[in-house]
Amino acid sequence: MNRFRKWVYGNWFVPVVSGVLIVISFAIRRLAGGAADLALGPQWWLDAGAHATHAAAVFTLADVLMLAAAVIAGYRIVVTAVRALIARVIGIDLLVSIAAIGAVIIGNFWEAAAVTFLFAIGHALEAATMNKTRSALAELVAVAPDTAVVVRDGKQLEIPAGQVRMGEIVLVKNGAKVPVDGQVVSGTGSIDEASITGESILVEKSESDQVFAGTVSRGGFLQVTATGIGADTTLARIIHRVEEAQDAKARTQAFMDRFSAWYTPAVMVLALVAGLITGDVVLALTLLVIGCPGALVISIPVAIVAGIGRAARNGILIKGGEFLETSAKISAVAVDKTGTLTEGRPVLTDINVLDPAMHRTDVLAWAAAAEAGSEHPLARPILQTAHDEGVAPAGVPGAVTPVPGKGIVSAVDGGRVLIGNAPLLDEYGVRDDGRAAQAADELASDGKTPMIVAVDDRVIGVIGVADRIRQDAPEMVARLHRAGVEKVVMLTGDTRLVAEAVGRAAGIDEIHASQLPEDKLDAVAGLxxxxxxxxxxxDGVNDAPALATADIGVAMGAAGSAVAVETADIALMGDNLLKLPEAIGLAKRTVAVMRQNIVIALVTVALLLAGVFAGGVTMSLGMLVHEASVLVVIANAMRLLRNAQGSTAMPKSARTIADAGETAGLPGSPVL
Known part of the structure; x- marks a missing residue:
């Protein structure tokens, strides 16, 4: 019963019932005509009057059924048109309503039924295919977990996922969906994160790793502390963002809406003038039907929904139609170095002692004490090495002052520790006899990031850090060029020598080194x-001014960042650089489909209008061709749901500059 009610209130009930009535009407007409022919015998003149009376009654029943088909199919159309008029909107439904009502008034029931029936079918197909183009969103909703296994009072309890509390321990067993965002506190396992990042490769998880709601365990057993539940999970934020993005209008769509607002009344005026001049009511009504801009109206939104849906399925969140359209025009890409072109997991490679009173571990201890309060990626290898060598700081610095583009200043044990580049020493009046600058240049020429360490007013040493270039960085640059990007630019606060080494390894077109945040902004504005x-x-922090100035701001590895998901124009959920050219390529294909759809719609209307004035195109035929053009436009847009050519698989080789000399990549400096 519920299934029947659902069908009655669904999109297909009206066209099916209307279509059945039309078929019955034609069948009655055909049978009535056949019966009359069979009745005509040698003495047909004797009962001709009786046959005529019977035929008239039959044809009246056929007309009633045809009229009923028009009313059933046209009821919703007229209601929609009236509601639109109340809101002072003249739309396609009004054109169809006037044409159908006019056809009924002049007794052309077949034309009225055909127009409304075909329009109802077109509406049902449009709704069905729009749902299909939104399939990525439906898939995201489908992966949302329903239940969770938690530990309460020492017992395992299975509860609805929405009832998990923050900080609660959740158990993730083999084959189960992860019900919350959280951090692994115990156990190991393999997680399928395709629903979040679009990557099909399993990710190994162990203690301290982050997991996301909606991902699936493919092996192992994890105990997870819930850090995000319900609407605060990454999956929920993605669903919300995709919903908003698919409803957001591109500039072209906004223009087409304004165009339709003028176009539809123009068609009505054209039909009225044509009817008055020719005295042909059927011609006027046919013009109303032919002039319906249905394919034109649907051409843009169906492409946007399909394009954004395809991107979301591949772990690429695009903020909306406007940003999708802008992305198709991208001709230059600016990238940060630390954590973007490089892995962001550097290792400490060198400690050069310049103060005779100091030992290697002393320089390391002072550097680690200064970096203990820093969140920069290059602080981690220093602290890790200090821990491994037993000189890790016991606490945190009294104060840490970042100096953009230069380094940091920390208060340690009543003293002042500087760690950064030569301009940082100059700013604080620390004199260098030239040895620190020479050591820094030697490290940089070897492809390492140098950091000068000074305590109070004396330089005590220079440390060097090297990072691995991302395996996919060179391929990313190559694919960007193939996608039509003319120039790939690196903006980094690191030294020229280090930047050039990374640039050569990745194939960067233009390198801007030693960049302060305002310099990056100027570089973007210059482009x-x-x-x-x-x-x-x-990374959205030190690069914030440049990101805000750029036409499109892109966040990488955004799965763990709520801010990135909500604010970035494009958020690459995984940590795969190849998603960037994939996003640009998809945007270009989407815009191409939008343009193709506009051409299809306009050419169809132009040809039909010409056919009406030339003769031969009837109201029903015009509506049939019109609805066919709508289906062509939708089918064209649905091509976007297929995976694009090309793979985002990573190259197999990766090297470090420290290992491969000047041909490898490295991290940023502490000043980025």
């Missing part, structure tokens, strides 16, 4: 003045 539409890939 825009040169006529480029620019995308900026950065």
């Amino acid at each position: 825009q003045r040169a006529g480029h539409t620019i995308a900026m890939v950065g």
Whole structure:
């Protein structure tokens, strides 16, 4: 019973019932005509009057059924048109309503039924295919977990996922969906994160690793502390973002809406004028049907929904149609170095002692004490090495002052520790006899990031850090060029020598080194003045001014960042650089489909209008061709749901500059 009620209130009930009535009407007409022919015999003139009376009654029943088909199919159309008129909107439904009502008034029941029936079918197909294009969103909703196994009072309890409390221990067993965002506190396991990042490769999880709601355990057993539940999970934020993005209008769609607002009344005026001049009511009504801009109206939103849905399925969140359209115009890409072109997991490689009173471990201890309060990626290898060598700081610095583009200043045990580059020493009046600068240049020429360490007013040493270039960085640059990007630019606060080493390894077109945040902003603005539409890939903190200035701001590895998901124009959920050219390529294909759809819609209307004035195109035929054009437009847009050519698989080789000399990549400096 519920299934029947669902069908009655669904999209297909009206066209099916209307279609059945039309078929019965035609059948009655055909049978009535056949019966009359069979009745005509040698003495047909004797009972001709009786046959005529019977035929008239039959044809009246056929007309009633045809009229009923038109009413059933047209009821919703007329209601929608009236509601739109109340809101002062003249839309396609009004054109169809006027044409159908006019056809009924002049007794052309078949034309009225055909127009409304075909329009109802078109509406049902449009709704069905729009749901299909939103399939990525449906898939995201489908992966949302229903239940969770938690530990309460020492017992395992299975509860609805929405009832998990923050900080509670959740058990994730083999084959189960992860019900919350959280941090692994015990156990190991393999997690399928395709629903979040779009990557099909399993990710190994162990203690301290982060897991996301909606991902699936493919092996092992994990105990997870809930850090995000319900609407605060990454999956929920993605669903919310995709919902908003698919409903957001592109500039072209906004223009088409304005165009339709003028176009539809223009068609009505054209039909009225044609009817008055020719005196042909059927011609006027046919023009109303032919002029329906249905394919034109649907051409843009169906492409946007399909494009954004395809991107979301691949772990790429695009903020909306406007940003999708802008991304198709990207001609230059600016990238940060630390954590973008490089893995962001550097290791400490060198400790050069410059103060005779100091030992190697002393320089390391002072550097670690200064970096204990820093969140920069290069602080980690220093602290890790200090821990491994038993000189890790016992606490945190009294104060840590970042100096953008230069380094940090920390208060340690009543003293002042500087760690950064030569301009940092100059700013604080620390004199260098040249040995620190020479050591830093030697490290940089070897492809390592140098950091000068000074305590109070004397330089005590220079440490060097090297990072691995991302395996996919060179391939990313190559694919960006193939996608139509003219220039790939690196903006980094690191030294020229280090930056050039990374640039050579990744194939970067243009390198800007020793960049302060305002310098990065100026570089982006300069590219825009040169006529480029620019995308900026950065961490959103030190690169914030440049990200805000760029036409498109891109966040990488955004799965764990609520801010990135909500604010980035494009958020790459995984940590895969190849998703960037994939996003740009998809945007270009989407815009191409939008343009193709507009051409299809306009050419169809133009040809039909010409056919009406030339003769031969009837109201029903016009509506049939019109609905066919709508289906062509939708089918064209649905091509976007297929995976694009090309793979995002990573190259097999990766090297470090420290291991491979000047041909490898490295991290950023402490000043990025």
